[in-house]
Amino acid sequence: MGFFDRNIFIDIIEWLPENDDLIVYKYDRHDNEIKNGAQLIVRESQVAVIIEQGQFADVFYPGTHTLSTENIPLLSDLRGWKHGFDSPFVTEVYYINTKFITDLGWGTPNEIMLRDADFGIVRISAYGSYHVKVNDPVTFLKEVSGVEDAFTTEMLDEKLMPFVLSNFTDTLGEAKVPALDLAMKYKEIGDECEVLLQTKFDQFGIEIANFIVENISLPESVQEAIDQRASMGAIGNMNTYQQYQMGNAMGNVGEGNSEGGSVNSTINDAMQMGMNMGMASNMINQMMGMQRNAQAPQNQQAPPPVPSGPGAPPPVPGAAPSQLSFHISSNGSQYGPYTLDQLKQYVAEGRVNKDTMVWREGMPAWAPMGTHTETASLFGGMATPPPPPPPM
Numbered sequence: 580m581g582f583f584d585r586n587i588f589i590d591i592i593e594w595l596p597e598n599d600d601l602i603v604y605k606y607d608r609h610d611n612e613i614k615n616g617a618q619l620i621v622r623e624s625q626v627a628v629i630i631e632q633g634q635f636a637d638v639f640y641p642g643t644h645t646l647s648t649e650n651i652p653l654l655s656d657l658r659g660w661k662h663g664f665d666s667p668f669v670t671e672v673y674y675i676n677t678k679f680i681t682d683l684g685w686g687t688p689n690e691i692m693l694r695d696a697d698f699g700i701v702r703i704s705a706y707g708s709y710h711v712k713v714n715d716p717v718t719f720l721k722e723v724s725g726v727e728d729a730f731t732t733e734m735l736d737e738k739l740m741p742f743v744l745s746n747f748t749d750t751l752g753e754a755k756v757p758a759l760d761l762a763m764k765y766k767e768i769g770d771e772c773e774v775l776l777q778t779k780f781d782q783f784g785i786e787i788a789n790f791i792v793e794n795i796s797l798p799e800s801v802q803e804a805i806d807q808r809a810s811m812g813a814i815g816n817m818n819t820y821q822q823y824q825m826g827n828a829m830g831n832v833g834e835g836n837s838e839g840g841s842v843n844s845t846i847n848d849a850m851q852m853g854m855n856m857g858m859a860s861n862m863i864n865q866m867m868g869m870q871r872n873a874q875a876p877q878n879q880q881a882p883p884p885v886p887s888g889p890g891a892p893p894p895v896p897g898a899a900p901s902q903l904s905f906h907i908s909s910n911g912s913q914y915g916p917y918t919l920d921q922l923k924q925y926v927a928e929g930r931v932n933k934d935t936m937v938w939r940e941g942m943p944a945w946a947p948m949g950t951h952t953e954t955a956s957l958f959g960g961m962a963t964p965p966p967p968p969p970p971m
Contacts, residue, residue, distance in 0.1 A: 592627075592646070593620035594674040602680070602713065603720070603730035606672035613670060619644040624678040626716045630671040630726075635717055673720060679712040679788065680732050685743045693751065695758045698801050703761075705747065707769070709790040711739070711780070718784030739780075746775045747792075758797055759805060765792040905954070908936040908945055919953065926957045933958055 592613065594604050621627045621641050629636040629646075686706035695701045713719045723738060724730035750771045756764045773790035780787050797805075904916030916939075917925075925931045926948075933949025948954040 590614055591618045591620065592672055594622075594625065594627075596676065599676070599678070599680075600731045600733070601729055602676050602732060602735060603724045603727065604674045604676075605726075605728040606674065607728075613646060613672075615647050617646045619646050619672070621674075624676060626675045626677055626713075628673045628675065628716055628720060630673065630720075635720075636670070638716060671726075675713050675716045675719065677713050677716070679710045680735070681710045681789075682708075683711060683732065683736055683739070684708045685740060685747070687744060687747075691748055691751065693758075698758055698804065701758055701801055702798055703751075703758075703795055705751075705792060705795040707791045707793040709743070709773075709776075710788045711735070711785050712788075713784055714786040715784030718782075722783045723785070739785075742776065742779050743772075746779070747772050750775065758801060761795045761797075765795070768792050903939050903953070905937050905939045907931065908938065913938075919957075922948075922954060923957050 592606055594606065596604065619627055619639055620643050621639050623641050625641060627639040627644075629639070684706065685708065687704045690702035690704050692700060692702050720726075723735070727734075747768075750768055754764070754768060754771070756768070769790045769792045772792075773787055776787050776790065903919060905919065905922055906913050906915035907917065907922075908914075922931065922937075931948060933947055933955075935948045936945045937948045937951055937954055938945045939953075942951070949958060
């Protein structure tokens with residue numbers, strides 16, 4: 580077999596990638612030489628680079644090209660050949676995939692500490708994705724892949740990840756977005772990261788696109804605080820809500836009496852719920868820095884357990900019955916204050932009856948609702964007058 584037998588020379592050079600994981604592929608000659616005049620086929624989304632003696636000889640874009648000393652003058656200069664030299668030659672051909680790589684993900688391996696105006700120091704974690712492609716093959720070979728026979732997306736991900744995480748951390752810290760508003764700022768944060776990363780990736784011959792922030796997670800304690808703040812906003816007036824909850828927990832007192840139910844159990848449940856609601860309210864106020872709602876009654880005289888004697892306070896001057904505050908008592912426990920309108924609603928719902936003890940400012944003592952002038956009318960009848968005083 581002669582030295583110039585064409586079977587030992589390569590006439591056609593091409594790369595048919597079997598998967599999308601390869602970014603750079605060095606053409607395998609199998610120790611064969613490339614024939615002067617061989618055909619170099621470069622497909623769409625590919626670029627071919629000829630390297631001779633460690634120097635970049637030429638770059639070929641999609642199409643079919645003839646490799647010769649005529650169209651690769653640098654090759655002739657390096658070899659010391661004259662143009663048109665017809666001998667075979669050995670050189671390196673690298674193919675570069677120029678399609679966008681869309682399966683690159685990023686995520687914070689450790690929590691990032693940030694200072695937040697609402698919650699102080701918080702730790703967050705985040706993850707997302709981004710797309711890149713090679714837009715300068717020569718720079719990419721010089722700065723990133725080198726002379727590896729193959730360079731994969733996994734290898735590229737390892738090289739780019741430190742820059743991605745560093746830029747994301749800097750962007751998030753400088754943005755100073757409150758923790759409560761992070762969810763609505765994903766796009767703005769991602770766009771800013773993309774701009775900063777492109778400045779860095781230009782040095783590698785890489786173009787970045789679609790930097791996406793998919794999730795930013797807050798610690799469980801901060802999430803619970805956000806949920807509690809949302810609940811407070813939904814409740815509105817805590818005092819009114821607390822009264823409503825206690826009223827529900829009291830159950831149908833009147834019905835319980837008529838059916839032989841345990842009034843004590845019902846009252847105890849109401850007391851327990853009231854205590855729980857008060858404790859929860861205090862905890863939320865301390866954590867959130869909130870004050871009690873201004874609508875709560877101010878400077879209200881607390882009802883005595885069982886006032887007696889002539890020293891009871893006089894009625895509130897000029898106050899309409901609907902504006903007066905009544906307290907309910909049962910088995911030594913007291914609830915309220917309630918307006919007359921609220922008591923009217925409880926009567927209609929069967930929660931209180933004529934035997935329920937009631938007191939308000941100006942009354943000398945606790946009295947059954949059925950015997951007190953202002954509350955007896957709630958039951959559809961007039962108050963039963965008290966027994967006459969003993970003769971003097």
